[in-house]
Amino acid sequence: MVCYPQAGPNGYTDLLALARAAVSDLPEFYVFGSSFGGPLAVLLAAAEPGRVKGLVLSATFVSAPRPCLARFRPPFVAPLVWVLRAVRRIPIWLRHPRDPLRRAKAETWSRVSARALAARARAALGVDVRQELKRLRAPVLSVSFGDDRVIPAACAAEVRGLCPSARAATLAGGHLAMFSDPAPLAAAVSGFIDAIEAARKAA
Numbered sequence: 001m002v003c004y005p006q007a008g009p010n011g012y013t014d015l016l017a018l019a020r021a022a023v024s025d026l027p028e029f030y031v032f033g034s035s036f037g038g039p040l041a042v043l044l045a046a047a048e049p050g051r052v053k054g055l056v057l058s059a060t061f062v063s064a065p066r067p068c069l070a071r072f073r074p075p076f077v078a079p080l081v082w083v084l085r086a087v088r089r090i091p092i093w094l095r096h097p098r099d100p101l102r103r104a105k106a107e108t109w110s111r112v113s114a115r116a117l118a119a120r121a122r123a124a125l126g127v128d129v130r131q132e133l134k135r136l137r138a139p140v141l142s143v144s145f146g147d148d149r150v151i152p153a154a155c156a157a158e159v160r161g162l163c164p165s166a167r168a169a170t171l172a173g174g175h176l177a178m179f180s181d182p183a184p185l186a187a188a189v190s191g192f193i194d195a196i197e198a199a200r201k202a203a
Contacts, residue, residue, distance in 0.1 A: 002018060011122075012129075030052070042133050043132060054193065054196050058143040059151050061158070134163070140166040142160055145170070145177050146173070148177075
């Protein structure tokens with residue numbers, strides 16, 4: 001697992017160097033990218049074509065997920081992100097104090113500054129790794145969630161259009177279903193990996 005820095009540069013180019021360092025000792029590996037991490041996963045797979053056995057893209061995007069917001073990229077600075085964070089916390093605050101999702105989100109928010117989140121928001125609004133995805137030779141699994149209100153369904157459609165050979169899975173749940181109900185995603189990923197390993201053994 002690659003942990004993003006809590007401060008400093010948080011653009012995809014900066015994070016790619018961090019990701020490559022994290023896998024530098026692995027002869028082969030699978031790459032999993034969810035939400036903001038999807039473009040980074042594509043970049044890592046493209047940078048290490050000889051070692052990546054497969055790529056999983058879950059609830060994510062390969063170009064700006066909401067193009068209509070791209071023109072607002074420069075104003076995404078720490079004060080604005082702080083306000084947006086506060087507004088988005090309200091539904092979580094309404095949960096029971098011991099609710100696992102509420103506790104996990106609270107821990108995450110306590111670790112990541114508004115400045116770092118603003119940098120990531122600007123990166124996401126300006127990213128475009130479509131050409132890198134098209135050039136990939138590794139198998140791809142594209143996972144989307146039926147009730148995802150953060151990443152539009154068009155993002156998964158774009159991934160599948162750029163990579164027609166990708167295996168596709170649409171699971172029940174919202175954007176945080178990977179946390180709230182991880183079993184379906186785990187089964188989809190396990191099936192994807194098992195199929196690749198079986199094909200490699202048969203070759």
